[in-house]
Amino acid sequence: MKLTIPYGKDEAQDLVIPDENFAGVIYPNDVTVGNESDEIRRALDNPAGGPTLEEFLKGGKDVVFIVNDGTRPTPTRKVLDALDERMDLSSARYLIATGSHRAPTDEEYDFIFGKHYQPLKDKIYSHDSKNDNCINLGKSKNGTEMEVNEMAVNADRLVIITSVEPHYFAGYTGGRKSFLPGVASYKTIEQNHKLAMKREAQALVLDGNPVHEDMMDALEVVKGKQIFAIQIVLDRHQNIYKVEAGDLHKSFAAAVAHANEVFSVKIKEKADIVVSVAPYPMDVDLYQSQKALDNGKWALKDEGIIIMVSKCREGVGHPTFLQQLSLSSDPKEVLENLAKEYKLGYHKAAKMAEIAVWANMWAVTELDHELLKKANIRPFYKIQDAIDTALSLKNDAKILISMDGSITVPRVE
Known part of the structure; x- marks a missing residue:
């Protein structure tokens, strides 16, 4: 062979x-993929809980997008292409959810933003978990101190663009990971990731997974924040298979079901x-x-x-x-x-x-x-x-x- x-x-x-x-x-697994732009539009027009994007953005004075860094395959640029038809992208700011990673390279910025990088360049910020000012919002049940980048905390509208695939200790990427570890302080990330030492923290597992449960607990401290999520599941060729949008938790649950169709492979x-x-x-x-x-x-x-x-x-x-x-x-x-x-x-x-x-x-x-x-x-x-x-x-x-x-x-x- x-x-x-x-x-x-x-x-x-x-x-x-x-x-x-x-x-x-x-x-x-192979899955049937349709028109990517149409799938993004479908999700935006039919959110999984909560208002449509247009309704969500009404009255927003400080709109911040949280987007994944260049180590993830998330097709942020394709989502921005669709959003460009619905809003003035330059009216928002963009925070790269690096977690504890380094800032993106120029090549990675181009991968993340595509044709939008140069027009939006002055509105893009890369989260630095060790040096950025992070605001303490309280503790999770496990005692994790929830310190989050002030840019995300102070925004009156947050839009999250992320992808959902298996994660070896958080169960899945996506959803709550945009906050923790995405835009959290180094101390917060360290406290949360300590839970990954437990054997229950493994891929495809959410119930009983201490890392996932800690992330969900930590999100309770930002419960009042207005958040609109756009969560993408890719096929094996990194084409867009499904998109779920709207309420952070409901869109995540729907995306997880799609992710299982793709990434859980029987042998x-x-x-x-x-x-x-x-x-x-x-x-x-x-x-x-x-x-x-x-x-x-x-x-x-x-x-x-x-x-x-x-x-x-x-x-x-x-x-x-x-x-x-x-x-x-x-x-x-x-x-x-x-x-x-x-x-x-x-x-x-x-x-x-x-x-x-x-x-x-x-x-x-x-x-x-x-x-x-x-x-x-x-x-x-x-x-x-x-x-x-x-x-x-x-x-x-x-x-x-x-x-x-x-x-x-x-x-x-």
């Missing part, structure tokens, strides 16, 4: 797998080797690419090999998690160390160490090999080399390829 594995923005790596070892390729059985690809733009760094590992684990047999493929264009990313993984060659000891104290990024180390307890983690990246070895990750530059090595260890191994591992969640039927 000959395959082409995505690598970076415009590159690829060739892979040949013996037919007797090939278990298949999985993607998000007949688990494989000995799983190749999980983090495609562009999810391949920005190791910190973000880890999601492909976490999703791929659901298709992997005990003591199997999971191979993450990601260019990691900007390196490691947040270095804290890699430092923790490098403290011991025993993943159980890593988990014991992580339980003693929490800093932002430790949840990544915990999720990876949990996998390392029962499986082997390999990676095809451009990262320094010694760096990865210290973190108990076996490094390769080419996927073919990784597969050949794996088959030399188990020549009858079955190999499953997840081509969009960052958002595909395999489930055994």
Whole structure:
């Protein structure tokens, strides 16, 4: 079987797998996609609870849009194209929900805003969780201090443009994540993400998920804020499949149902080797690419090999998690160390160490090999080399390829 594995923005790596070892390729499920502009208009005209956008904006003196950063596939620019027919986009301000990420690059700003970037440039602000003035709005039930960017707090109308897909510890992206971690302070994000250390925090799970429940509790403190949400579900080709708009919670619930149709993928059985690809733009760094590992684990047999493929264009990313993984060659000891104290990024180390307890983690990246070895990750530059090595260890191994591992969640039927 000959395959082409995505690598970076415009590159690829060739892979040949013996037919007797090939278990298949999985993607998000195919769904029928109509006209994207019509779907956006349908959602805006028929909100899932609450007023239409035009009614919502009436009387608004300080309208702020919260939009995702460039590490997410959210087609913000397409939504803005549709909104341009209904409102003066220059009458609003735009806040990039970076969470704890860096500000977007020029290329990413163009990806986010498209043709609207230059006209709106002076009205766009990138949230800085460490340096921006964030206002304390109280605490969630779990004690998370809800500190939110003053630009969002002071606005009299908030419009959220986001996308909904599986998230490895929040259950799903979208909805409440635009606030926490989107435009929250570093301290708030750290307190919330500590809950990701719990095993109940996993993909496709909302009920009983402590991270999701904390986010929902935290939103109670901004209950009086007027919010209009536009939530998008993409297909596997990153075309718009469904859009839900209006009330934040009702539109999120509707979008989650659509997301399951796309991203929850049934498989007949688990494989000995799983190749999980983090495609562009999810391949920005190791910190973000880890999601492909976490999703791929659901298709992997005990003591199997999971191979993450990601260019990691900007390196490691947040270095804290890699430092923790490098403290011991025993993943159980890593988990014991992580339980003693929490800093932002430790949840990544915990999720990876949990996998390392029962499986082997390999990676095809451009990262320094010694760096990865210290973190108990076996490094390769080419996927073919990784597969050949794996088959030399188990020549009858079955190999499953997840081509969009960052958002595909395999489930055994």
